[in-house]
Amino acid sequence: xxxxxxxxxxxxxxxxxxxxxxxxxxxxxxxxxxxxxxxxxxxxxxxxxxxxxxxxxxxxxxxxxxxxxxxxxxxxxxxxxxxxxxxxxxxxxxxxxxxxxxxxxxxxxxxxxxxxxxxxxxxxxxxxxxxxxxxxxxxxxxxxxxxxxxxxxxxxxxxxxxxxxxxxxxxxxxxxxxxxxxxxxxxxxx
Amino acid sequence: xxxxxxxxxxxxxxxxxxxxxxxxxxxxxxxxxxxxxxxxxxxxxxxxxxxxxxxxxxxxxxxxxxxxxxxxxxxxxxxxxxxxxxxxxxxxxxxxxxxxxxxxxxxxxxxxxxxxxxxxxxxxxxxxxxxxxxxxxxxxxxxxxxxxxxxxxxxxxxxxxxxxxxxxxxxxxxxxxxxxxxxxxxxxxxxxxxxxxxxxxxxxxxxxxxxxxxxxxxxxxxxxxxxxxxxxxxxxxxxxxxxxxxxxxxxxxxxxxxxxxxxxxxxxxxxxxxxxxxxxxxxxxxxxxxxxxxxxxxxxxxxxxxxxxxxxxxxxxxxxxxxxxxxxxxxxxxxxxxxxxxxxxxxxxxxxxxxxxxxxxxxxxxxxxxxxxxxxxxxxxxxxxxxxxxxxxxxxxxxxxxxxxxxxxxxxxxxxxxxxxxxxxxxxxxxxxxxxxxxxxxxxxxxxxxxxxxxxxxxxxxxxxxxxxxxxxxxxxxxxxxxxxxxxxxxxxxxxxxxxxxxxxxxxxxxxxxxxxxxxxxxxxxxxxxxxxxxxxxxxxxxxxxxxxxxxxxxxxxxxxxxxxxxxxxxxxxxxxxxxxxxxxxxxxxxxxxxxx
Numbered sequence: 001x002x003x004x005x006x007x008x009x010x011x012x013x014x015x016x017x018x019x020x021x022x023x024x025x026x027x028x029x030x031x032x033x034x035x036x037x038x039x040x041x042x043x044x045x046x047x048x049x050x051x052x053x054x055x056x057x058x059x060x061x062x063x064x065x066x067x068x069x070x071x072x073x074x075x076x077x078x079x080x081x082x083x084x085x086x087x088x089x090x091x092x093x094x095x096x097x098x099x100x101x102x103x104x105x106x107x108x109x110x111x112x113x114x115x116x117x118x119x120x121x122x123x124x125x126x127x128x129x130x131x132x133x134x135x136x137x138x139x140x141x142x143x144x145x146x147x148x149x150x151x152x153x154x155x156x157x158x159x160x161x162x163x164x165x166x167x168x169x170x171x172x173x174x175x176x177x178x179x180x181x182x183x184x185x186x187x188x189x190x
Numbered sequence: 191x192x193x194x195x196x197x198x199x200x201x202x203x204x205x206x207x208x209x210x211x212x213x214x215x216x217x218x219x220x221x222x223x224x225x226x227x228x229x230x231x232x233x234x235x236x237x238x239x240x241x242x243x244x245x246x247x248x249x250x251x252x253x254x255x256x257x258x259x260x261x262x263x264x265x266x267x268x269x270x271x272x273x274x275x276x277x278x279x280x281x282x283x284x285x286x287x288x289x290x291x292x293x294x295x296x297x298x299x300x301x302x303x304x305x306x307x308x309x310x311x312x313x314x315x316x317x318x319x320x321x322x323x324x325x326x327x328x329x330x331x332x333x334x335x336x337x338x339x340x341x342x343x344x345x346x347x348x349x350x351x352x353x354x355x356x357x358x359x360x361x362x363x364x365x366x367x368x369x370x371x372x373x374x375x376x377x378x379x380x381x382x383x384x385x386x387x388x389x390x391x392x393x394x395x396x397x398x399x400x401x402x403x404x405x406x407x408x409x410x411x412x413x414x415x416x417x418x419x420x421x422x423x424x425x426x427x428x429x430x431x432x433x434x435x436x437x438x439x440x441x442x443x444x445x446x447x448x449x450x451x452x453x454x455x456x457x458x459x460x461x462x463x464x465x466x467x468x469x470x471x472x473x474x475x476x477x478x479x480x481x482x483x484x485x486x487x488x489x490x491x492x493x494x495x496x497x498x499x500x501x502x503x504x505x506x507x508x509x510x511x512x513x514x515x516x517x518x519x520x521x522x523x524x525x526x527x528x529x530x531x532x533x534x535x536x537x538x539x540x541x542x543x544x545x546x547x548x549x550x551x552x553x554x555x556x557x558x559x560x561x562x563x564x565x566x567x568x569x570x571x572x573x574x575x576x577x578x579x580x581x582x583x584x585x586x587x588x589x590x591x592x593x594x595x596x597x598x599x600x601x602x603x604x605x606x607x608x609x610x611x612x613x614x615x616x617x618x619x620x621x622x623x624x625x626x627x628x629x630x631x632x633x634x635x636x637x638x639x640x641x642x643x644x645x646x647x648x649x650x651x652x653x654x655x656x657x658x659x660x661x662x663x664x665x666x667x668x669x670x671x672x673x674x675x676x677x678x679x680x681x682x683x684x685x686x687x688x689x690x691x692x693x694x695x696x697x698x699x700x701x702x703x704x705x706x707x708x709x710x711x712x713x714x715x716x717x718x719x720x721x722x723x724x725x726x727x728x729x730x731x732x733x734x735x736x737x738x739x740x741x742x743x744x745x746x747x748x749x750x751x752x753x754x755x756x757x758x759x760x761x762x763x764x765x766x767x768x769x770x771x772x773x774x775x776x777x778x779x780x781x782x783x784x785x786x787x
Contacts, residue, residue: 011543023195023357033195034323035357038299039220039650044571045745046543060443062356065511066533067524082538087525100760101748102541106740107579108749110539123529133759142759 001031001158004064005052008083009075010100011038011045014146017171018073019050021150025159025167026054036062047079071156073149076100077129081116090125094153096132096145128152130190136183141176144183151187196360198353201324202263202291203228204360205331207235209287210368212258215240215249217620218649219265220300221354222293226263227652230661234365239652239661242589242620243268247275247290254288255380257371259335263291266307267588271621273310276344278382280314281390283342283397285371287335293349296479297507300351300648302569302586304506306480311346311457315394317401318346318457319419320435324358329411330454332363333419337408341397348456350479352436352507363412402458410454419454422467429517430471432464432484437477437508444513459487468493475501479508545574547746548717548764550643553688554612555580556742556770557695561608563702566599568592568613568622571647579743583612590621596636597629606636608702610710613638615671616646616654623674629707630678637701637708640671641688643716651719675709688712691769723763725778727756732775739767739776 005022009015019035026033036051051064066085074080074095087093105112113119120127130152136145147168154164165181172180196204202225206214214237216226230237240246246262253260264272269292276290292310295301311318317337321330327349334345378386408419426447433441434453441450451467453459468474468488473496476485485498501516502508514521527533545552555575558565559582567573567583568591576583585595596611603609613622618640629636646652653659658668675683682704684697694712701708726746729739739747739754744767746760756767756776768776 010541012546020195020357027193027195027359033357033359035195036352037355037357039223039355044543044546044574044648045541047541059358060439061510062352062358062439063509065509067522067527078538078541081535082541085524085526085534089523089525089528091525100745102539103544103578103743104539104542106748112539113537119535123525125525 001054001056003054003071003158004069004088005054005157006064006069006072006083006086007050007052007075008072008079009048010079011048013048013075014143015048015050015075018146018150019052021167021171022052022054024171025163028163028167029159031056032059034059034062047082049083071153073153075145075149077116078102078112081113081119084119084123087124092153092156093120093124093127094149095120095127095129096149097129098131098133128190132187132190135186135190139183139186140179144180147180147183148187148190151184152190154184154188192362193359194362195357196324196328197224197355197357198321198324198327198349199224199355200228201327201360202331202347202349203232204362205328206261206289207232208328208363208365209332209335210259210366211235211261211335212286213250213253213260214238214262215246215260216263217241217243217246217268218646218652219268219293220649221295221351222263222265222268222291222349223649223652224354225291226661229261234367237661239654241655243272244274247272247279250288250290251275251279254284254286255373256286257373258286259368260286260288261291264293265301266292266294266305267301267303268292269307269310271589276310277314279344280316281387281394282380282382283393284338284344285373287338289331289334289338289345289347291347291349293351293354294480295351297351302588304480306483307346307348308456308483309481311348312483314346315398316344316346316457317341317398317455318348319454320348320456321353321454322435322438322452323353324356324360325415326410326454327353328360329415333408333410337401341401343394343397343401348435350436361415398458402460405455405458405460406463408455420460420463421452421454422463422470423450423452424470425449427470428472430467430474431477432467432474432488433477434484435479437479440508440510440513441477443510444519445517453484456484459484461491464488465491465493473497477502477508477513480504542577543574544577544743544745545571546717547744547760548722548762550688550712550714550716551575551641552742552744552766553691553694553714553769554639554641554712555582556766557691557698558582558610558612559741561695561698563698564609566592566596566609566611568611568617570614570617570641572612572614572641579741589617590625593622593625593638594628596638597625597632597634600634600636606634606702610637610639610698610702613640614647615640615642615644615656618671619655619669626675626680626709627678630680634707635705637698637710639710639712642671642711642713645716645719647716647718651716671711672709680707680709682706682708683711684708685711685713688714689764689766689769691766717762717764725763726758726761727763727765727767727776727778729754729756730775730777732773734773734775736772738770738772742766742770
């Protein structure tokens, strides 16, 4: 079993917590796992990507390259599109429909691509696009958007419900555990 | 056995902890910062943020002479700052074990260059270790301290972005407390003046030769994980690859059947081992990110290298795919290639990083952009002001370089009119103070703007000598920058809120026109360290579409059908847009407070 999961978004969206949860799930289950992430300058509102590689064998390179991702979890639509080349044939995409305009778009130098939905649908084995921000907000905090997306993606990941609940309990501040568990389950139903 | 997922940098800190390290002194710098932050969480270790890397290495050296194991961590360019003590500590050797950890940034993820620090280790004449995953980060650290004490040498631990910022599984061990080595005065060893230095240089050469000869016996890791530091993995003999660090992982993934010589120590090189390996394989290749550090030395040994930098670039980061393609191996078509025939997408707009909503720097750079001021800039979050829409920075070279370059620029231009040096509080303390002394002494008429946001921002909010807290998060004395500037003798020192844009504009005009040295200190805390009002602003129908609000480069302000709009869930309620709006068209949306986690 090898699972390559690419988590992409905009700096500040909470992509890092999502990858840490996945990493700890893999560890608890006895898999080998490597994560690779972005710190520093790019975190300030730039595009961010976290590579998560899980294997029942040994993970070597921490990077997911073109055509190697079993799954892309996109926290923002343009970022899901940007990383589309990494998707494996038949790969799955879970995408938050939120659009955050990058500065070149705000300044009118370039257009935000209009045909992203179609490109994703034509390329990926499966696409689930939904408003994860809205669900997170209904659960009590827009910051839970990461856990909502994980909930949606959980159908394609090799972990049981109780394992998910446990990893949330162990990695989220106590007062936000219930909120995040709820957000996860709402994501599963999305 | 406890296993944890650890960032490479956390694992380095764990290794230092288990090795019994007592003193850590570092300056933050991506991708090295989290080593020191993680070390600060262990109660048994004294950890401090130093004002710069030179100070950090000197503190670590003092601690070593005082008889305990010590560590100083930095990014690659930080090692340049620390090179003065580093090169001579390489002569004197140590008492307690001492490691200097340097993290290179191949790919320039968060740096001004991608220099290859292995050359510093070789130039200084110290052993250089290079781990290849998080487990090795921890294990190599422990070995480094043993080598340091056994051979009486500083050890350079070399990391890179992909090692420091990848997470992997690490088996934890126990900390071994070490007896303090009693201090004995030894001026022959520790006073590096000419007569002693010549002898110390001879001793240094001798120990490097010993390390090279004995390296084959160096073992790293514990129990089932124990392996030789430099090791040969013989497989198919057609291809033999010499590699180290992260490239080892790429090689193993791309060419699982090849024979590999994995170097855990890249200085001094195990020449005999390399020559023997070359004999075992048909064609020898060297795969290393950065410059041909290994390759040139191997060629100089007279060992033929079939492929090295003629196959793979000195630029950026490598990958398994790149190595596969270098060896002409097929890769499976991606979903996109299958669907469109193209491997790439051409029309995704770039997303350059930008200053956060509520960032205090935005007020200053809005004004500097408006005044079309020439800005000699520096290293920090504020370097992002060089990008549109503010485009308010002309140069960025190195830490503290803004002040000194502004001085040279003034001497060439024969005026300092409408020209400023801009740097942050932490950068000023790192290496701006000497430049300011130079300006005062050499009678500059320039203007220096110090952005005092009470924190070291870009590297992830570390405390510094002006922030009032130490590396452990405890209260600490804070340097007052205005008092410091006045103590130098500078007469014109102004402190101002950078969001008071009207007054700031007046002050900048006045001080840049003045034929005297001035210091302007913009005081407002980083938006990420203080609670924001989070009451979103709203652009009303009084808007006359002048779009001044779009010139501050706020991530919360977008344009919809020709009208600027504020995206409520991104607005932190700082009110800067209200202050720059000439038509008073921006209100607080309502009293509804958005929830923060």
